[in-house]
Amino acid sequence: MTKRPVLILGGGSDIGLAIARRFAAESYPIQLAARRPDELEPERADIALRHGVEVTLHRFDALEIEQIEAFFDNLPDTPGVVVCAVGLLGDQAEAEGNPRHARLVAETNFIGPMCALECAAARLAKLNEETAIIGISSVAGDRGRAVNYWYGASKAALTAALSGMGQCYAGSKLHVMTVKPGFVATKMTAGLDLPGALVADPAKLANLVYASFLKKTYTVTPLIWRLIMLIIKNIPEGIFRKFKRNSKHRVAQL
Amino acid sequence: MKLSGWGRYPQADCVVLRPRAIKDLKDALAQGPVIARGMGRAYGDSALNKRATIDMARFNHMLAFDPVSGLLTVEAGVVLGDIIEVFLPRGWFPPVTPGTKFVTVGGMIAADVHGKNHHKHGSFGNFVEWLDVLGPDGEIRRCARAENNDLLAYTIGGMGLTGIILRVAFRMQPVATAWIRQETRPAANLAAAMAAFDAADEWTYSVAWIDCLSRGDQLGRSLLLLGEHAREDELDAERRGTPFSTPRKRKLNVPLDAPTWALNKWSVRAFNQLFYRNGVRASGQSLVDWESYFYPLDGVGNWNRIYGRRGFAQFQCVIPLANSQAGISALLREISGSGQGSFLAVLKRFGRQDSRFSFPMAGYTLALDFPVNPTTLSLLEKLDQITIEHGGRFYLAKDARMKRGTMEQADDRTAAFRTMREKTGVAPAFTSMQSDRLSL
Ligand SMILES: Cc1cc2nc3c(=O)[nH]c(=O)nc-3n(C[C@H](O)[C@H](O)[C@H](O)COP(=O)(O)OP(=O)(O)OC[C@H]3O[C@@H](n4cnc5c(N)ncnc54)[C@H](O)[C@@H]3O)c2cc1C
Numbered sequence A: 001m002t003k004r005p006v007l008i009l010g011g012g013s014d015i016g017l018a019i020a021r022r023f024a025a026e027s028y029p030i031q032l033a034a035r036r037p038d039e040l041e042p043e044r045a046d047i048a049l050r051h052g053v054e055v056t057l058h059r060f061d062a063l064e065i066e067q068i069e070a071f072f073d074n075l076p077d078t079p080g081v082v083v084c085a086v087g088l089l090g091d092q093a094e095a096e097g098n099p100r101h102a103r104l105v106a107e108t109n110f111i112g113p114m115c116a117l118e119c120a121a122a123r124l125a126k127l128n129e130e131t132a133i134i135g136i137s138s139v140a141g142d143r144g145r146a147v148n149y150w151y152g153a154s155k156a157a158l159t160a161a162l163s164g165m166g167q168c169y170a171g172s173k174l175h176v177m178t179v180k181p182g183f184v185a186t187k188m189t190a191g192l193d194l195p196g197a198l199v200a201d202p203a204k205l206a207n208l209v210y211a212s213f214l215k216k217t218y219t220v221t222p223l224i225w226r227l228i229m230l231i232i233k234n235i236p237e238g239i240f241r242k243f244k245r246n247s248k249h250r251v252a253q254l
Numbered sequence B: 001m002k003l004s005g006w007g008r009y010p011q012a013d014c015v016v017l018r019p020r021a022i023k024d025l026k027d028a029l030a031q032g033p034v035i036a037r038g039m040g041r042a043y044g045d046s047a048l049n050k051r052a053t054i055d056m057a058r059f060n061h062m063l064a065f066d067p068v069s070g071l072l073t074v075e076a077g078v079v080l081g082d083i084i085e086v087f088l089p090r091g092w093f094p095p096v097t098p099g100t101k102f103v104t105v106g107g108m109i110a111a112d113v114h115g116k117n118h119h120k121h122g123s124f125g126n127f128v129e130w131l132d133v134l135g136p137d138g139e140i141r142r143c144a145r146a147e148n149n150d151l152l153a154y155t156i157g158g159m160g161l162t163g164i165i166l167r168v169a170f171r172m173q174p175v176a177t178a179w180i181r182q183e184t185r186p187a188a189n190l191a192a193a194m195a196a197f198d199a200a201d202e203w204t205y206s207v208a209w210i211d212c213l214s215r216g217d218q219l220g221r222s223l224l225l226l227g228e229h230a231r232e233d234e235l236d237a238e239r240r241g242t243p244f245s246t247p248r249k250r251k252l253n254v255p256l257d258a259p260t261w262a263l264n265k266w267s268v269r270a271f272n273q274l275f276y277r278n279g280v281r282a283s284g285q286s287l288v289d290w291e292s293y294f295y296p297l298d299g300v301g302n303w304n305r306i307y308g309r310r311g312f313a314q315f316q317c318v319i320p321l322a323n324s325q326a327g328i329s330a331l332l333r334e335i336s337g338s339g340q341g342s343f344l345a346v347l348k349r350f351g352r353q354d355s356r357f358s359f360p361m362a363g364y365t366l367a368l369d370f371p372v373n374p375t376t377l378s379l380l381e382k383l384d385q386i387t388i389e390h391g392g393r394f395y396l397a398k399d400a401r402m403k404r405g406t407m408e409q410a411d412d413r414t415a416a417f418r419t420m421r422e423k424t425g426v427a428p429a430f431t432s433m434q435s436d437r438l439s440l
């Protein structure tokens, strides 16, 4: 039986592409959805050639929430797995002074992705086949920190929403999975000064995501980040506040 | 960061850029001279530029494949090993391959690499249909036989000094299996080896491992290894249904630099002796999987470390056919006399080739490694002289130390290459430590 495609929202993201390649290696056809799909032609050709699967490109803007039904209506095939890798780290300082930027961060990390995933979930559940939603959130949502709390708060909202959605579809054939990566070497983190040993390769994260998809895990976080966040979440607020922004304690920026 | 070629000599502190998009390349070009770098498998300083070395690793997309003609279009940073992994199971193999699969297509074109089939099929450049080159002005030029032919001709073998190769279309060859039918023929000395090459002219692949430490009437004692892509009916019955599956290789690794005393005259001599004896015993026909046949060294990760921390230099020259026997004999006498030989040297017959700046010409090529130390460096200069006296020239992809005058004496195309660089405006835009050293 031919597999249903895997749809990647934010198809140009490094993490999204790595996940696409991982599924393509298992012979899943791929749909890459991005704001400027034409720029993804080399990726499309490469995945198709390397893995011998069909790969298609689709225009998608997570902020155009009124278009989301039409977007799904126009897909050539209904996907069986929908991955959302859309995200924006944004500029924390800018967000503090400029409400428009704050809103952009919130909408790009939470409202846009979640509206798209709601639409996807309704359609996947209706198929009544084994399907999955994979939302990429972040460990940054586990505790708001001075360096990036607008980003962190939007990711916290996304994490909470995905958790709720998972409960909502429990008992159906739709599995909802939340991925909370730590640092990953991508366009988003290029140029940031991060501790090298904690920065993962997107392909490595993709392996973890695929293995977790097979196991129907609820929440995926690399082991080391589970430990780091366990500590960070349990630091008492009084001590937490003494950590200055941009000081050495920038662990778990994302 | 500290960077070197595969020989780990010389090393230099280079700024390494890892661009993602053409726009990033243009930005880098606007800042001053750059050099492109693939997998860094050239031995010396061809892919080093202290100010800006451009790592092409992110230009690694395969773009199109025509299963009728075998034309494959890729970005220049695609690695040969990936191409084989994808296309061998579909019945296609690269038309020409160097002795390692960890090279990029861009690097293969810039060095215009040769393989064991050079006498029959020529170098990699022969199979290039077109390529796109980013020039000093930030323009991308499509180069083919019919358009921008000069740029095409100079870029093939141009060592990255004509621009940055972005995309390439080249023809793959169809194969029926992933196996090579190999025949080993021992040759007692150089004359016998050359006669054996002549007698084996019809074979697609031929190469000889030559024992550089043997002397006297054994000088040039070799094992000639011949190969053909096996047909399906040549495989064992149980492999016939799955002609493209081969055993998975376990990869060994050299984790540390070997101490410098580990490679000495006696250990090398003993190794060569053993290799030759085993070869004589095993001579005759056998079926070998593609990895063991083409890339025996790729099975040992970081093998360049066995030469120790100071690194090693490779010497590779070609001597024109008329002088081949005299020239190679003289080189071998010098090497065996010095006792500084490498594990094994490679001897190979080249076919005809006329190109602007590529290395091969009709004749014999000899390649061998030396640990870097003052004794071997002065030996290498003697080898340079012998090569020049016999009308030979040198492979820039292996060179790390040649002097400018040596290059000029050996290769009368040097001046034309330099003029082309000045006239077309690429000279100030693309420079490597090698091009500076040789004033190319
Ligand atoms: C074990 C071993 C065996 C080998 N066997 C052979 C052999 O049998 N035959 C043979 O011919 N060679 C052989 N070589 C040499 C090797 O094939 C060449 O040096 C080749 O160029 C290496 O490719 P690379 O991608 O590593 O390029 P690099 O070493 O990174 O660069 C080599 C040259 O290519 C240029 N270059 C790289 N990418 C681009 C680009 N995109 N645009 C423009 N210029 C570019 C660089 O500027 C540089 O001048 C061997 C090397 C090793 C280590």
Ligand SMILES: NC(=O)c1ccc[n+]([C@@H]2O[C@H](COP(=O)([O-])OP(=O)(O)OC[C@H]3O[C@@H](n4cnc5c(N)ncnc54)[C@H](OP(=O)(O)O)[C@@H]3O)[C@@H](O)[C@H]2O)c1
Residues within 6 Å of the ligand: A009, A010, A011, A012, A013, A014, A015, A016, A034, A035, A036, A060, A061, A062, A063, A084, A085, A086, A087, A088, A089, A108, A112, A136, A137, A138, A139, A180, A181, A182, A183, A184, A185, A186, A187, A188, A189, A254
């Ligand atoms: N990298 C990390 O360390 C890390 C850590 C934890 C979580 N994450 C999360 O992982 C996900 C993937 O990020 P990444 O690291 O791969 O970085 P990335 O390459 O920058 O990916 C982010 C993607 O979001 C897309 N996007 C932004 N706004 C959009 C919109 N309005 N509509 C559609 N697409 C939009 C971007 O597309 P354009 O190309 O059109 O801009 C880009 O492809 C993100 O959700 C990120 O928050 C990353």
